[in-house]
Amino acid sequence: MPHKSRKQALREFLAAERITAIGEAEWQAALRALAPISESYLRDLLRETGLAFAQPYAGIRQKSFADLERDLREMLAIYTDAMRAGDRQRARYCRRQAIAAKDRARFVARNPKTSPEKKAQKEEMAQWILVWLENPEVFPAWVEIRKRYCSSTDST
Numbered sequence: 161m162p163h164k165s166r167k168q169a170l171r172e173f174l175a176a177e178r179i180t181a182i183g184e185a186e187w188q189a190a191l192r193a194l195a196p197i198s199e200s201y202l203r204d205l206l207r208e209t210g211l212a213f214a215q216p217y218a219g220i221r222q223k224s225f226a227d228l229e230r231d232l233r234e235m236l237a238i239y240t241d242a243m244r245a246g247d248r249q250r251a252r253y254c255r256r257q258a259i260a261a262k263d264r265a266r267f268v269a270r271n272p273k274t275s276p277e278k279k280a281q282k283e284e285m286a287q288w289i290l291v292w293l294e295n296p297e298v299f300p301a302w303v304e305i306r307k308r309y310c311s312s313t314d315s316t
Contacts (some may be wrong), residue, residue, distance in 0.1 A: 262286050
């Protein structure tokens with residue numbers, strides 16, 4: 161019998177477990193069920209399902225500035241709650257998601273095949289994420305000011 165794809169294995173897992181939304185328990189179970197699998201690939205597969213997907217496991221999308229802002233604000237809420245509760249592991253996980261998103265944005269921006277418009281967009285997105293990483297609590301006010309005075313986000 162041929163080896164089943166990760167996508168097929170995920171579909172079978174979701175059906176067998178009757179999963180209708182992805183939270184922490186479902187995320188951890190999916191990681192175990194599909195091991196070995198990278199978190200980023202699993203996240204991409206889960207996004208394709210259309211299921212509700214909770215932060216911080218949903219990660220930080222960068223298809224648009226609106227997606228980026230929404231995900232960074234959601235991640236901020238999770239991060240703040242984790243810090244208040246003394247859950248340093250969860251707070252670190254939030255930061256790791258932001259760092260991975262920044263690295264992806266920079267990777268695309270530095271790719272010689274990326275168009276100048278896309279480079280500028282990804283550089284700006286990396287800046288947003290850096291602000292979040294440097295001082296997450298400042299991000300909401302900063303992004304409001306940035307959106308008002310920066311024309312590169314007009315397409316949001």
